[in-house]
Amino acid sequence: TQEQREEAKLARIRDIPIELIDSFPDHPFKVRDDEDMTQLVESIKERGVITPATVRPKDDGRYELVSGHRRKRACELAGMDTLRCEVVELTRDEATILMVESNFQRSQI
Template sequence: MEEKKELLDQDERVVEIELERLRGFVNHPFKVQANSQMIELQESIKKYGILNPLIVRPRQDGTYEIISGHRRKFAAEKIGYRKVPVIIRVLKDDEAVVSMVDSNLQREMISPSEKAFAYKMKYEAIKRKAGRRKCGQVDHNLGKKSIELISLKKYIDNLV
């Protein structure tokens, strides 16, 4: 595994990992399609390389689960890359779900069913993180229910 010099967080750095060591996110709601946008992404990667590293988390079997970057991995694989730049983050399951959903909702072309499933996954993860399964899962730091937090984020994202 070859390390690059760019430091991110205290424990994070950009490294290159072989494609065969990367695994898709379990129950990933967003489909990777070989369409015209994928061709554009492949052309961009051929010309400029992968500008934004994938975000992955380590698994017990020595592989890495992709949190963000399924399309970049697919495109890189199709044009013959053997390694891709990644940022390795240690995330709990629910943190990984929230991060995966948030990083993918900014994409332009998302079907309503993908979006709905993603919000449902995020809602369930936030409920579990709160540690309670009843009462609408109030976040005691902000005084809001989980579903209100998701709605507020969606509203703010639409303003930007």
């Protein structure tokens, strides 16, 4: 049912220590400490992370950040220790496609 799918998705969302989250290798998009970042930091301080970042688990117990590089940086600048993430099992190719698509969608806003 839809309710079961929603519950399963919520089970994958957790607050992960930022120190355990590695950036996506060769991430081609720039994360800038600009005015937009300042606004994101203030928003996260006031309301927290509304949309979880997406990570995939690594074999060593760490996580690889697929989407949410700006949110991760904003949390660091806000002095937070954790980032709200959805943990998803993805192949390297699936992770690359999701990373590119999520950045493309953000640039269209």
